[in-house]
Amino acid sequence: MSADDWLTDTRTSYDTVAQSYADFVHTALAAAPYLRSALALFAELVRDAGGGIVADVGCGPGNVTAHLYDLGLDMIGIDLSPAMIEIARRDNPGPRFEVGSMTDLDLPDESVAGLLASWSLIHVPDDVVPGVFAQFRRVLRPGGPLLLGFHVGDTSRLKTEGYGGHPMKVYVHRRRPDRVATWLREAGFTVEAQLLLDVDSGAQSAIVIARRQHA
Numbered sequence: 001m002s003a004d005d006w007l008t009d010t011r012t013s014y015d016t017v018a019q020s021y022a023d024f025v026h027t028a029l030a031a032a033p034y035l036r037s038a039l040a041l042f043a044e045l046v047r048d049a050g051g052g053i054v055a056d057v058g059c060g061p062g063n064v065t066a067h068l069y070d071l072g073l074d075m076i077g078i079d080l081s082p083a084m085i086e087i088a089r090r091d092n093p094g095p096r097f098e099v100g101s102m103t104d105l106d107l108p109d110e111s112v113a114g115l116l117a118s119w120s121l122i123h124v125p126d127d128v129v130p131g132v133f134a135q136f137r138r139v140l141r142p143g144g145p146l147l148l149g150f151h152v153g154d155t156s157r158l159k160t161e162g163y164g165g166h167p168m169k170v171y172v173h174r175r176r177p178d179r180v181a182t183w184l185r186e187a188g189f190t191v192e193a194q195l196l197l198d199v200d201s202g203a204q205s206a207i208v209i210a211r212r213q214h215a
């Protein structure tokens with residue numbers, strides 16, 4: 001298996017489920033008060049840091065991107081899956097959407113005021129995460145906030161179908177917030193907050209907010 005097979009498999013999988021995933025998350029934010037609050041806090045942090053372009057990396061159909069746009073942020077959504085980007089453009093007038101990978105962001109150094117990755121880092125293998133965080137650090141302005149949302153746990157599983165029974169081939173990596181925080185510190189971020197979601201559900205998620213260090 002070549003190093004980039006996971007990227008090809010992830011792109012193909014999300015191209016296959018793009019419309020059914022969009023239908024699945026269409027009303028998700030309305031039922032997620034803690035996530036909405038974290039996004040409002042993130043928007044405030046971006047404004048306090050001076051404002052500017054904010055990148056939603058792994059934006060999928062763009063519902064979170066559009067929510068932040070409606071909160072007044074200047075948004076660009078980036079996703080590996082061309083089908084996702086097509087849907088994001090169709091359904092969300094306002095933000096800019098581009099195909100791209102978080103492993104090699106087509107953005108200039110220090111060009112974004114804030115960056116989020118909402119349940120998209122979950123598909124990135126452990127050995128690739130430090131390189132992705134180096135990309136996030138490169139494109140973020142010093143002092144710019146970073147928001148990560150991800151599934152919590154210690155296991156990785158191969159998802160072979162999803163969102164209406166469509167075939168998929170993606171690994172879903174669950175991680176402990178402390179582990180993610182360690183990777184962030186090593187990449188030049190200061191970790192400012194961690195929020196654990198669905199604590200009693202047996203399927204916890206976490207939101208981590210960090211800030212790109214100045215030096």
Ligand SMILES: C[S@@+](CC[C@H](N)C(=O)[O-])C[C@H]1O[C@@H](n2cnc3c(N)ncnc32)[C@H](O)[C@@H]1O
Nearest residue numbers: 014058059060079080081101102118119120123
């Ligand atoms: C579970 S969906 C999350 C979508 C959206 N952020 C949300 O919160 O609903 C994961 C998304 O991450 C994207 N993705 C996975 N790996 C990526 C990568 N290396 N670069 C950019 N996007 C990626 C997938 O194409 C998919 O749209």
